[in-house]
Amino acid sequence: MAPPYTPTVLQIRLHRLRTPAGLLLHDLELDVPGGAVHTVMGASGAGKSSLLACVCGTLDDGLQFDGTVHLHGQRIDTLSTHQRRVGLLLQDDLLFAHLSVLENLLFAVPAGPKAERQALALAALAEVELACYADANPATLSGGQRSRVALARALLARPLALMLDEPFAKLDTPLRQRMRELLFGAVAARDIAAILVTHDAADVADMQRLTQLS
Numbered sequence: 001m002a003p004p005y006t007p008t009v010l011q012i013r014l015h016r017l018r019t020p021a022g023l024l025l026h027d028l029e030l031d032v033p034g035g036a037v038h039t040v041m042g043a044s045g046a047g048k049s050s051l052l053a054c055v056c057g058t059l060d061d062g063l064q065f066d067g068t069v070h071l072h073g074q075r076i077d078t079l080s081t082h083q084r085r086v087g088l089l090l091q092d093d094l095l096f097a098h099l100s101v102l103e104n105l106l107f108a109v110p111a112g113p114k115a116e117r118q119a120l121a122l123a124a125l126a127e128v129e130l131a132c133y134a135d136a137n138p139a140t141l142s143g144g145q146r147s148r149v150a151l152a153r154a155l156l157a158r159p160l161a162l163m164l165d166e167p168f169a170k171l172d173t174p175l176r177q178r179m180r181e182l183l184f185g186a187v188a189a190r191d192i193a194a195i196l197v198t199h200d201a202a203d204v205a206d207m208q209r210l211t212q213l214s
Contacts, residue, residue: 008214009034010055010193012162014067017050022051026065030211034160034191037184037205041198042213048197051213052163055195056088057081071160071193087159091169093150095138101125101149102134108156124152128182144175148182155186162187164196168203176202 017025025047032038037159055069058081069077076084095104099111105121125131128148133210138146147167154162167183168176184205185196196203204210 008032008193008196009072009191011070012055012067013069014051014054014065016064016066017047017068017143018064020062024088025213028211030195032193032195032209035188036195036209037164037187037196038209038211039196039198039204040211040213041053041201041204047214049165050143052088052165052195052197055084055161056086056163057084058088061154071097072080085158085160087154087157087162089150089154089162089164089167091166093138093146095146095149095153097137097139099138100134100139101130101136101138104138104149105153108153111159120156121152123210124156125157127186128152144171147171147175147179151183151186153173153191159192162192162194164194165197166197168198168200176200180205 008031011047012023012028012030014028016023030038040051042048050059050063054065054077057079059065065077067090068075071084086108096107102121105124106117124132125134128151130145130148133141135143138149141149171179180203184194196205
């Protein structure tokens with residue numbers, strides 16, 4: 001029996017990516033279905049983070065992207081960053097130090113009635129196993145807890161695609177494993193198309209969805 005067909009959600013056709021110093025990437029094609037995590041590995045400077053920036057719309061001014069990015073059939077590389085519905089999760093959590101955990105999450109919740117927005121934020125906090133930390137100061141949390149808050153915040157923005165730039169890099173081995181489980185489970189449950197940049201082969205979610213940059 002054939003496996004169920006899963007349509008491509010994210011399609012990247014990169015012809016050339018140039019820096020002032022020369023060609024960085026060329027002739028790269030990625031098709032990522034909903035719920036899948038496609039891993040990109042390679043040496044430092046190979047262009048992994050720049051590839052994610054092409055999708056997010058955060059590419060440095062000095063880099064020139066020649067290609068297309070489509071998300072759910074819509075071309076997005078011509079859109080502004082906030083219109084693309086692409087989330088970004090980094091190895092640094094980038095939480096606002098002057099806000100509580102809950103307030104950090106509310107920052108990402110779309111506009112709406114206050115009670116509904118708070119309920120969404122609290123549910124997201126419970127999903128990452130931090131239900132008791134809504135009023136906590138982020139500075140009092142461990143690195144693993146802060147990473148979970150950052151994940152909850154990224155998901156609350158309701159992205160259609162998620163770019164993951166070394167999100168486990170600062171976590172020790174047990175925390176990395178639990179964070180992988182939470183992140184990959186959330187991607188699958190929401191049918192998000194995700195690209196993961198990592199140097200650690202243990203982070204690869206699916207060996208059939210792996211691109212090595214030289």
